[in-house]
């Protein structure tokens with residue numbers, strides 16, 4: 001399934017945060033959402049997830065207008081991993097990953113054999129199987145991040161939205177996660193700060209600045225010295241390494 005946004009706007013307390021964003025994410029592709037702190041990446045992801053309504057514009061999931069779908073219908077196909085997940089109970093990791101099965105079963109029913117198998121498989125894919133019986137609250141930041149990815153995979157989504165999924169992860173786990181996302185058949189949009197990882201693992205990049213799309217397209221077309229200077233205020237050299245642009249930062253612009 002694909003994700004389409006047309007002229008989407010959202011603001012809060014009189015401030016425009018997402019300012020007329022249009023995106024067309026091809027089925028099965030991986031799109032990196034870049035931009036400085038506060039440029040609107042998380043806010044846009046929440047609009048694409050239907051967690052909040054846009055004040056104007058349209059978001060479509062495949063053939064459907066997101067606004068016409070119920071929360072459960074959305075959750076059967078779209079999973080989101082947010083930056084901070086707060087729980088007020090102390091579930092085990094198995095319980096947390098099992099939450100991903102909620103949209104697929106009656107809320108009163110226990111996990112079926114299929115649900116349990118999907119939980120195990122999602123934990124195996126994210127290398128969190130050894131953590132399943134641990135209280136979630138005792139995990140490290142990186143372990144929690146991987147468990148949240150496992151929870152999202154247990155939803156068996158066709159669309160996956162990830163907000164800084166490599167946050168907290170060591171370099172090996174970062175690469176493993178991005179390989180996993182690239183190999184998955186899901187349509188994925190992920191906010192990232194690392195321009196080089198984004199260039200290497202995404203089919204397309206969208207750069208936000210002040211809530212607007214400043215550039216979008218293939219990594220090699222988007223990540224230019226001019227764009228990086230303009231959007232981040234940083235001087236950089238961009239070379240091609242193994243077919244992907246590689247950015248070397250050389251200083252902060254005055």
Ligand SMILES: Nc1ncnc2c1ncn2[C@@H]1O[C@H](COP(=O)(O)OP(=O)(O)OP(=O)(O)O)[C@@H](O)[C@H]1O
Nearest residue numbers: 012013017035036037038039040041042043044191
């Ligand atoms: N609920 C809210 N109330 C007030 N301001 C908000 C709210 N949500 C977002 N903002 C503001 O909107 C702007 C965009 O925030 P957002 O979290 O979308 O940016 P971001 O690009 O994801 O940033 P970061 O890279 O720092 O995570 C910020 O200035 C933020 O303070």
